[in-house]
Amino acid sequence: NDALGEVAANNVGGVSIIEDLAPYMTPAELASYGTSMSGVTVNGQILGLPQSGDSLALYYNKDVLDLVGVDYTNISTWTFDEFYAAAVTATMASDDHWGLCFPYKSAYQFWPWLTGYGGSIFDESGNPTINSASTVSAIQTIQLALYGQPDGSAPAVLKAGCDWGNMEDMFKNNEVAFIIQGPWAYGGIEASNVNFGHTVMPLSPLQVPFSPFVGMKGWSVSSGSEAKGAAVTLTKYLSGYDSQVEFAKTAKLLPVMSSVLEHPDVASDSVVAGFGAQMARGFGAPAYAAMGSVWGPTDSMLADVFDNGMDPIDAARKAQAA
Numbered sequence: 001n002d003a004l005g006e007v008a009a010n011n012v013g014g015v016s017i018i019e020d021l022a023p024y025m026t027p028a029e030l031a032s033y034g035t036s037m038s039g040v041t042v043n044g045q046i047l048g049l050p051q052s053g054d055s056l057a058l059y060y061n062k063d064v065l066d067l068v069g070v071d072y073t074n075i076s077t078w079t080f081d082e083f084y085a086a087a088v089t090a091t092m093a094s095d096d097h098w099g100l101c102f103p104y105k106s107a108y109q110f111w112p113w114l115t116g117y118g119g120s121i122f123d124e125s126g127n128p129t130i131n132s133a134s135t136v137s138a139i140q141t142i143q144l145a146l147y148g149q150p151d152g153s154a155p156a157v158l159k160a161g162c163d164w165g166n167m168e169d170m171f172k173n174n175e176v177a178f179i180i181q182g183p184w185a186y187g188g189i190e191a192s193n194v195n196f197g198h199t200v201m202p203l204s205p206l207q208v209p210f211s212p213f214v215g216m217k218g219w220s221v222s223s224g225s226e227a228k229g230a231a232v233t234l235t236k237y238l239s240g241y242d243s244q245v246e247f248a249k250t251a252k253l254l255p256v257m258s259s260v261l262e263h264p265d266v267a268s269d270s271v272v273a274g275f276g277a278q279m280a281r282g283f284g285a286p287a288y289a290a291m292g293s294v295w296g297p298t299d300s301m302l303a304d305v306f307d308n309g310m311d312p313i314d315a316a317r318k319a320q321a322a
Contacts, residue, residue: 001039001216002285004047006292012224019221020045024232032241036256039216039284047287048220049239052253054182056112056212057278058083058202062195064177068093076199076277080116083178083202087145087157090177099157101167102180104142105306107298108213109180113138115211115283116204126288130298131320139305139312141205146306171196183252183275198271200278214282216256248272254279297322 008018022045030037033050040048058075065072070086078086087099103109111121119134145158159176168185170176172192180201181189189196201210219235221228237243244255248266254276255261266272285291301319304310310318 001048001050001218001287002213002291004040004220005042005287005289008042008045008047009289015223016045017223018047019223019225019228019232020047021049021221021232021235022046029236032257032259034256034258036216036284039214039287040218042287042289048218049235050216050218050256051239051244052218052247053214053216053256053279054184054254055214055275055279055282056109056180056182057198057200057275059171059179059181059185059189059196059198061171061174061177062197063174064090064097068097068177070177072197075197078202079207080202080205084145084157087178088154091155091157096175098159098170098176100145100178100180101159101162101170101176103163103167104146104158105299105302106164107295107302110138110298110302111213112180112201112210112282113142116208117141117206118208120283121294122286122288122290126286126290128290128294128320130294130301131316135301135316135319136312139302139315143305143312183254183271186252186271186275198274200281209281212278212282213285214279215285217253 008016010017025046036050036053037046040046040050060072060075062072065086068089070089090097091099114134117134117137119132119138120129123129146156146160148154148156159170167179167181168189171179172189172194174194201212204210219238221231221235225231241257241260244257244260245263245266247253248255248260248269252271254272255266260266261276297319300322301315304315304318305312
């Protein structure tokens with residue numbers, strides 16, 4: 001849904017290529033989607049119907065934490081200090097273990113760190129706000145995890161070179177205590193027989209949640225369709241209650257209809273419930289057309305810092321200008 005605004009800005013003969021679904025929706029149908037409709041509404045037009053949502057959460061390797069004597073019974077209530085202390089303990093226990101691995105040069109993975117320090121991608125008027133004190137603080141915290149304290153009082157806990165590929169491999173091989181990943185990876189991790197759990201990310205040093213980017217996936221209708229009525233009917237079905245139940249049960253996709261969470265097969269699913277709790281702490285993917293212009297400069301900002309040694313202040317300023 002974060003691409004909706006950008007895609008809808010394309011038009012043919014002055015008409016957006018995406019059909020506005022507002023005229024096709026009844027008040028009851030709109031109400032069933034709750035607040036998720038805000039993520040598919042741009043300039044008052046409903047540009048799609050959301051079927052599922054997803055966000056990052058914290059996976060933890062129980063065998064690694066058991067090995068180093070970390071009690072994770074109350075991990076869902078951990079503060080940042082408790083989380084970081086556990087990562088330090090896991091790192092110091094052995095040369096073969098790391099506390100944390102996540103793709104630290106990825107904008108998508110950077111957003112929860114940004115929000116944890118009170119930052120945001122846009123202001124209320126839709127202007128990018130990458131150049132902020134929150135951005136700099138977030139980067140500096142990741143630097144601490146990656147490099148440790150300069151005086152040697154605390155070790156590096158974040159594995160250098162972590163990316164989307166080796167993160168899961170390290171977790172499955174019991175080489176890392178924590179990774180930050182989404183529900184889409186659950187099936188593959190479970191199939192590896194690693195002893196793991198998943199939970200919400202901890203509170204930040206500011207005592208507010210690390211709020212991940214909540215993206216929604218759904219269905220839109222082409223404004224150029226010669227069968228709009230049928231297309232809308234199909235869209236409503238694919239995004240509707242029955243489909244959301246089925247996708248939650250079989251693919252662990254998080255439903256956006258609150259009523260689906262009450263379905264017995266969904267309510268009893270610990271995976272959906274767990275990631276749903278994290279999604280509830282997240283922020284909706286902005287549907288501004290400008291969102292498409294934010295990803296690249298933010299990725300470049302992180303590469304400037306972690307690959308090229310640029311000062312976070314200068315890197316944030318450069319990203320904002322881009």
